[in-house]
Amino acid sequence: MPQYAAIIFASDVDPTKPEAADMMKDYAEFHDGAQAVIRGGAALYPTATATTVRVTGGKGGDIVTSDGPYAETKEALTGFYLIECADLDEAVKVAARIPGAWDGAIEVRPVVDFGQ
Template sequence: MPQYLALTYTADVDWRDPEHAAELAEYREFAQEHADRLRASAVLHPTATATVVRVEGARGGKIVTTDGPYAETKEALTGYYLIEAADLDEAVATAARIPAAWGGAVEVRPVIAAR
């Protein structure tokens, strides 16, 4: 069955903070309700913990890292769900139930299986 990656974009917060407990509970409820089609999921640490990696001069070049997010944005990539669905329409219907879709955004992309 095809798989789709649903990338969640929300405010860039630390989901471990108690002030976000109620909202995080909504995400857990979503995951429980859709456990039959979710193959993986994760909440990401805030973008301040990111390390951006670039290779100067293409493959084999110097590896350069930068601390912090790639770009300043109002919403940040804060998590993902790997959804198994019959087609894009079914994946979109599932993604629309992710709490991030209600106040942020959810980007759905088909997955190309690596073999």
């Protein structure tokens, strides 16, 4: 069965802080209801903790890092789920139940199977 990455773009909040407790309850409810298709995933710390890495000059070039995310946006990449669904239609239905879809967006993208 194909797998899909459900990439969550939502408000940039720290899921470990007390003020995120209600949101985390919604995610726990989603997780409980979608256990049959969830194959993995993780929440991410806020973008302030991000480090962006680039290599100048291509392979073997100088490593350059900068604090913060790759792109500055209103909605941040806050986490993802790896889900296994029969097809894209089912994956979209699952993604619509992820709490981040209610005030942000979920990008659903097929995962390449390299046969491992």
